[in-house]
Amino acid sequence: VHMHAARRLHWDLRLEMDGVLTSWAVPKGPSPNPADKRLAVHVEDHPLEYGDFEGLIPEGNYGAGAVIVWDRGRWVPLEDPHEGMRKGKLLFELRGYKLHGKWTLVKLKNGEKEWLLIKEKDGYVSKDGALPPESVLSGLTVDELKAGKDRAAPVVKELERLKAPRRAVTLEEAEPMLAESRERPFSKAGWLFELKLDGYRVRAGREGGGGGARLVTRNGHDIAGAFPEIARALIALPYEGFIFDGELVVTDGAGRPTFQRLQNRAKISRALEVRRAAVEAPAMLYVFDLLAFEGFDLRPVPLEKRTALLERIVPRVGPIKYLEHFRTDGETLYEQVMRLGLEGIVAKKADSPYRAGRSPNWLKIRADRVDDFVVVGFTRPKGSRSGFGALDLGAWQDGKLVYAGRVGSGFTAAELKDVSAVLERSVRAAPAFSGPVPKEAGHTWVEPTLLVEVRFKEWTDEGLLRQPVFVRFRDDKPVSDAAKKGAGSRERDQEVPVESTAPRSPLPREVKFSNLDKVFWPEEGYTKGDLIDYYRAISPWLLPYLKDRPVVLTRYPDGIAGKSFFQKDAPGFVPDWIRTEKIWSEDTQRYIGYFVAEDVESLLYIINMGTIPLHIWGSRLTTLEQPDWCILDLDPKAAPFLHVVKIARATKSLCDDLALPCFIKTSGSTGLHVLIPLGRQCTYEQARTLGGLLARVIAAELPDIATITRQVERRGARVYIDYVQNGYRRLLVAPFSARPLPGAPVSMPLAWSDVTP
Numbered sequence: 001v002h003m004h005a006a007r008r009l010h011w012d013l014r015l016e017m018d019g020v021l022t023s024w025a026v027p028k029g030p031s032p033n034p035a036d037k038r039l040a041v042h043v044e045d046h047p048l049e050y051g052d053f054e055g056l057i058p059e060g061n062y063g064a065g066a067v068i069v070w071d072r073g074r075w076v077p078l079e080d081p082h083e084g085m086r087k088g089k090l091l092f093e094l095r096g097y098k099l100h101g102k103w104t105l106v107k108l109k110n111g112e113k114e115w116l117l118i119k120e121k122d123g124y125v126s127k128d129g130a131l132p133p134e135s136v137l138s139g140l141t142v143d144e145l146k147a148g149k150d151r152a153a154p155v156v157k158e159l160e161r162l163k164a165p166r167r168a169v170t171l172e173e174a175e176p177m178l179a180e181s182r183e184r185p186f187s188k189a190g191w192l193f194e195l196k197l198d199g200y201r202v203r204a205g206r207e208g209g210g211g212g213a214r215l216v217t218r219n220g221h222d223i224a225g226a227f228p229e230i231a232r233a234l235i236a237l238p239y240e241g242f243i244f245d246g247e248l249v250v251t252d253g254a255g256r257p258t259f260q261r262l263q264n265r266a267k268i269s270r271a272l273e274v275r276r277a278a279v280e281a282p283a284m285l286y287v288f289d290l291l292a293f294e295g296f297d298l299r300p301v302p303l304e305k306r307t308a309l310l311e312r313i314v315p316r317v318g319p320i321k322y323l324e325h326f327r328t329d330g331e332t333l334y335e336q337v338m339r340l341g342l343e344g345i346v347a348k349k350a351d352s353p354y355r356a357g358r359s360p361n362w363l364k365i366r367a368d369r370v371d372d373f374v375v376v377g378f379t380r381p382k383g384s385r386s387g388f389g390a391l392d393l394g395a396w397q398d399g400k401l402v403y404a405g406r407v408g409s410g411f412t413a414a415e416l417k418d419v420s421a422v423l424e425r426s427v428r429a430a431p432a433f434s435g436p437v438p439k440e441a442g443h444t445w446v447e448p449t450l451l452v453e454v455r456f457k458e459w460t461d462e463g464l465l466r467q468p469v470f471v472r473f474r475d476d477k478p479v480s481d482a483a484k485k486g487a488g489s490r491e492r493d494q495e496v497p498v499e500s501t502a503p504r505s506p507l508p509r510e511v512k513f514s515n516l517d518k519v520f521w522p523e524e525g526y527t528k529g530d531l532i533d534y535y536r537a538i539s540p541w542l543l544p545y546l547k548d549r550p551v552v553l554t555r556y557p558d559g560i561a562g563k564s565f566f567q568k569d570a571p572g573f574v575p576d577w578i579r580t581e582k583i584w585s586e587d588t589q590r591y592i593g594y595f596v597a598e599d600v601e602s603l604l605y606i607i608n609m610g611t612i613p614l615h616i617w618g619s620r621l622t623t624l625e626q627p628d629w630c631i632l633d634l635d636p637k638a639a640p641f642l643h644v645v646k647i648a649r650a651t652k653s654l655c656d657d658l659a660l661p662c663f664i665k666t667s668g669s670t671g672l673h674v675l676i677p678l679g680r681q682c683t684y685e686q687a688r689t690l691g692g693l694l695a696r697v698i699a700a701e702l703p704d705i706a707t708i709t710r711q712v713e714r715r716g717a718r719v720y721i722d723y724v725q726n727g728y729r730r731l732l733v734a735p736f737s738a739r740p741l742p743g744a745p746v747s748m749p750l751a752w753s754d755v756t757p
Contacts, residue, residue: 001013001014001030001069001070001071001072001096001098001099002014002053002067002068002069002070003029003067003068003070003133003135003142004063004065004066004067004142005065005066005067005142005143005146006057006063006064006065007064007065008027009142010025010026010027010028010029011025011026011027011028011029011030011070012024012025012026012043013026013030013040013117014046014050014051015075015081015092016048016051016075017081017085019048020045020046020047020048021045021046021047021048021050021051022045022085023042023043023044023045023046024040024041024042024043024105024115024117025040025041025043026038026039026040026041026117027039027041029131030099030103030117030119030131031119031129032099032100032101032119032124032125032126032129032131033119033125033126033127033128033129034118034119034120034121034125035127036118036119036129037116037117037118038116038117038118039114039115039116039117040105040114040115040116040117041113041114041115042113042114042115043113051069051072052069052137052232053067053069054067054068054069054135054137054138054145054236055067055145056145056146065142065146066142066143066145066146067142067145068134068135068137068138068140068141068142068145069135069136069137069138069236070098070133070135070136071096071097071098071099071136072096072097072136072137072318073094073095073096073097073099073279073282074094074095074096074279074280074282075092075093075094075095076092076093076095077090077091077092078091078092078093078102079091084105088106088107088115089104089105089106089107090104090105090106091103091104091120092104092105096136097136097317097318097319098131098132098136098317099131100124101119101120101122101123101124101125102119102120102122103117103118103119103120104117104118104120105117105118106118132316132317134315134316134317135236135315135318136233136315136317136318136319137232137233137236137237137315137318137319138236138237138238138315139151139237139238139313139314139315139316139318140238151238151239151313152238152239152240152293152294152313154312155293155294155309155312155313156293156294156296158309159293159294159296159298159301159309162301162305164296164297164298164300164301165296165297165300166295166296166297167295167296167297168207168208168292168295169243169291169292169297169299170207171203171205171207171214171216171243172216172220174203174243174245174291174292174299174356175356175357176201176203176218176245176356177245177289177354177355177356177357177359177362178357178358178359178362179346179358179359179362179363179364180358180359180360180362180363180364181363181364181365181366182347182363182364182365183365184365185330185331185333185334185345185347185365186330186331186347187328187329187330187331187332188328188330189328190328190349190350190351191327191328191330191347191348191349191350192303192304192307192325192326192327192347192348192349192350193325193326193327193328193329193330193333193345193346193347193348194288194323194324194325194326194345194346194348195323195333195337195342195343195344195345195346196337196342196343196344196345196346196364196365196366197247197249197257197286197323197342197343198249198257198258198259198342198343199247199248199249199250199257199259199262199286200217200223200247200248200249200262200266200576201217201218201245201246201247201248201576202215202216202217202218202223202245202246202247202248202285203215203216203243203244203245203246203291204216204230204234204243204244204246204285204287204320205234205241205242205243205244205292206234206235206237206239206240206241206242207241207243208240208241208294208295211241212224212231212235213230213231213232213234213235214234215227215230215231215234215248215285217576217577218575218576219510219575219576219577220510221510223266225274226265226266226268226269226274227248227265227278227283228274228275228278229278229279229282229283229319230248230283230285230319230320232319233285233315233318233319233320234320237313237315237320239293239294239313240294241292241293241294241295242290242292242293242294242313243290243291243292243293244285244287244289244290244291244310244320245287245288245289245290245291245354246285246286246287246288246289246323247285247286247288247323248262248283248284248285249262249283249284249285249286250262250264250265250281250282250283250284251284256340256341256342257342257343258458260461261281262283264277264281265277265281265283282319283319284319284320284321285319285320285321286321286322286323287310287314287320287321287322287323288307288310288322288323288325289303289306289307289310289354290306290307290309290310290313291306291354293309293313298354299353299354299355300353300354301353301354302350302351302352302353303348303349303350303351303352303353303354304350304351306354307325310322325348327350330345330347330365333345334365334367337367338367338368338369338370341369341458342367343366343367344364344365344366344367345364345365345367346362346363346364346365347362347363347364347365348361348362348363349361349362368455368456368457369455369456369457369458370453370454370455370456370471371395371453371454371456371482371483372451372452372453372454372474372481372482372483373393373394373395373404373451373452373453373454373482373483374393374394374395374401374448374450374451374479374482375391375392375393375394375423375446375448375449375450375451375452376392376393376394376401376403376431376432376433376445376446376448377391377392377431377443377444377445377446378390378391378392378420378423378443378444378446379392379406379408379442379443379444380442380444381416382685385416386413386416386417386420387411387413387415387416387417387419387420388416388419388420388423389408390406390407390408391406391407391408391452391470392405392406392438392443392445393405393406393407393452393454393465393468394432394433394448394482395482395483396480396482396483400433400434400435401432401433401434401448402433402434402435402463403431403433403435403436403437403438403464404463404464404465404483405464405465405468406465406468407452407454407465407468407469407470408584409468409469409470409584410455410469410470410471411470415470415473419450419473422450423444423446423450426446426447426449426450427444427445427446428445428446428447429445430445431443431445432445432446432447432448433448439626439681440625440626440682440683440686441683441686442683442685448479449479450473450479451473451474451478451479451481451482452470452471452472452473452474453470453471453472453473453474454468454469454470454471455468455469455471456468456469457582460622462622467582467583467584467591469584510601511601511604511605511608512608513529513532513604513608514608515528516528516529516532517529518558518559519559520556520559520560520612521559521560521742521743521744522559522560522561523742524742524743524744526744528559528608528610531607531612531738531744532604532607532608534738535603535604535607535738536600536604538736539600539603539604541735541736542603542734542735542736542737543597543598543599543600543603545616545734545735545736546596546597546598546603546614546616546734547598547620548596548598548620548621548622549596549616549617549619549620549621550581550583550594550595550596550616550617550621551594551595551596551597551606551614551615551616551734552566552567552568552594552614552615552616552731553566553567553568553595553606553609553611553614553615554566554567554611554612554613554615554740555567555609555610555611555612556610556611556612556740557610558610560612560740560741560742564740568592568594569592569593569594570593570594570595574595574605575605577601577602578595578597578602578605579595579596579597579598579602580593580594580595580596581593581594581596581621582594583624585729596621597614612738612739612740613668613733613734613737613738613739613740614733614734614737615731615732615733615734615737616731616732616733616734617729617730617731617732618631618684618687618726618730618732619680619684619728620680623680624728625683625684625728626678626680626681626682626683626684627678627680627682627684627687627726628677628678628679628680629675629676629677629678629687630675630676630678630682630687630688630690630691630694630723630726631673631674631675631676631691631723631725631726631732632651632673632674632675632676632691632694632695632721632722632723633667633671633673633721633722633723633725634647634648634671634672634673634674634719634720634721634722635667635670635671635719635720635722636670636671636719636720637670637712637715637719637720638717639705639717639718639719640717641670642757643705643706643718643719644670644671644672644719645672645755645756645757646702646705646757647698647702647705647706647719647721648664648672648674648755649755649757650698650701650702650706651674651694651698652664652674652752652755654694654697654698655676655694660676661676661677662674662675662676662677663675663677663749664749664750664752664755665735665747665748665749665750666745666746666747666748666750667733667747668733668737668738668739668741668745668746668747668748669739669741669745671719672755673732673747676690676694684726684727684728684730687726688723688724688726688727690726691723691725691726692708692723694723695708695721695723696708698721699721704718705718705719706718706719706721707719707720707721708720708721708723710722710724733747734747735747735748735749736748736749
């Protein structure tokens with residue numbers, strides 16, 4: 001929507017249709033009050049490029065005057081738009097920075113070009129009809145643009161008064177200030193408190209001299225091309241040079257940052273897809289610090305002075321927003337963050353200068369999400385656990401109970417025992433909730449009479465709890481008080497998240513390699529650099545197996561002749577662009593932060609840590625308890641390799657008879673791995689049962705060379721068919737992974753035609 005101060009002030013509503021901007025001139029402007037039926041005159045179409053225009057049209061030209069981008073966003077036709085144009089009634093939804101909800105354009109019966117623009121009744125109605133007059137890009141009004149008002153002058157005058165040094169600062173030079181962690185919130189005079197957002201930390205701005213907009217990550221890479229809506233707004237700001245510190249986020253339908261959608265945006269590289277994503281899933285840049293402005297270096301200036309100036313120069317509405325802070329009372333803000341299910345808060349000392357690196361003057365306090373859920377079922381315990389395995393949970397949605405996932409951690413032994421008895425007395429044949437039922441077997445459904453409080457990280461796009469931990473039973477509240485859609489974090493956006501069409505992230509990421517000449521295989525003379533080169537070359541084939549899968553490292557800092565150690569937990573110093581995911585461990589009763597290597601840079605960073613083999617889970621993060629495969633590990637120990645091959649061929653024949661597909665790879669050591677794909681349709685227990693059945697049949701067919709006996713001394717010279725590897729958290733050496741053995745063998749996928757005696 002343009003606001004256009006031509007001969008007469010008016011607004012131009014422009015809707016992209018068939019490759020052009022179909023336009024209406026609205027003399028009084030759009031109104032969010034349904035009682036205001038605004039005249040809208042259908043005018044000539046405009047090219048798409050005109051949608052970003054903001055400036056002065058010179059006198060003597062058509063439409064001479066000042067033009068600002070008053071609003072921008074996405075329009076969604078709710079009926080066939082071509083039919084609507086033909087019949088004279090166009091119903092649509094607007095998702096802009098100012099205009100929201102349902103609207104109608106109705107053509108007047110006796111008019112040729114005259115329509116009425118009417119706001120439909122919904123949650124976005126406003127009776128007073130007042131909307132901000134400024135541009136969503138530059139923050140200027142049409143009068144300020146027309147008058148050529150110097151918005152920078154009063155800020156420069158204040159910087160001179162503050163004795164800020166005159167010094168040119170580049171975005172690369174302005175390295176970020178980082179916060180230390182703190183467990184508990186606090187309130188204290190002299191401190192400012194702000195929201196901690198779940199996004200990408202960036203420095204954003206222009207460096208003067210006619211330079212373009214830049215959006216620089218903590219690793220020094222410019223991602224402005226991936227977020228054109230932010231770059232466009234940075235260019236439109238009426239200043240020569242400036243550097244902001246902020247957080248780039250993409251939000252859900254309730255306005256909360258969602259890191260998953262931001263990652264989806266960052267992975268898109270094709271120009272057309274980037275342009276579409278900028279409209280369908282627009283990013284927001286929340287700025288919280290001003291590091292440089294018009295040739296001044298603000299970093300020595302106290303924080304509260306910097307933020308006061310920042311608030312003056314950032315537009316009130318649009319894709320760039322000032323992140324407000326709160327003085328003194330951090331505890332109240334933290335309580336609100338907990339209630340809303342946000343990431344946490346950051347505390348900052350009001351008089352602190354901006355200094356690169358981690359500082360006690362900035363403190364981050366994370367918040368978990370907590371809500372109440374109805375118990376709708378349970379799973380049986382496994383191994384040494386008693387009582388029950390996990391509780392199935394439900395939440396209310398539109399007056400109906402729907403499945404919300406399950407929680408299996410956080411219970412004491414007494415709770416497992418006591419609640420198990422209650423659950424057994426309330427068993428029912430069918431689930432009490434509506435909608436989809438979990439595919440995996442092993443659920444026992446119960447009457448929905450028990451309420452529990454659960455702490456969790458977030459809701460997945462599938463509507464399930466991520467990383468849930470039991471807190472307590474709520475016998476003080478009725479089950480009707482359980483989580484409801486629309487309350488807290490359960491409100492889901494109706495839009496479909498942007499799908500990535502690119503094979504990998506377009507963001508360049510630098511890995512600083514070390515000790516490349518260190519010999520890792522003494523006999524062969526292979527170095528750490530050779531290992532890195534191998535993984536770089538094989539990465540196009542290896543990475544698909546690592547995608548969305550927890551990875552465990554075995555590190556050999558001094559090569560295969562030196563000491564090694566097993567590492568599950570990713571250390572805290574890894575770069576932000578490397579994905580890690582926390583998974584609860586029942587053994588250690590804590591979360592373990594696993595590496596997830598999804599791109600070549602992350603892979604090479606891990607290898608540079610001295611990692612030789614990569615071991616992976618059999619399941620992916622989205623379905624941790626449903627493995628991708630059933631594995632039979634053919635372990636020869638003292639048996640000849642010819643016997644391993646014969647057993648592998650017998651397994652292939654058995655699978656063919658059962659119409660089961662199967663694949664094979666070398667272990668990289670002395671054996672072979674046969675994998676039967678399961679398509680994430682089975683539990684680990686079912687995978688183990690299948691593996692056990694297949695192994696028993698093979699061992700019965702080839703008793704002289706095959707066994708399922710685990711004790712090494714009882715195997716003799718027979719090959720052990722290990723099906724016990726099918727278990728939750730059990731690891732498999734990744735395909736194409738190097739092994740820490742003489743000769744530097746790898747675990748190599750094979751064609752069955754290659755597996756011959």
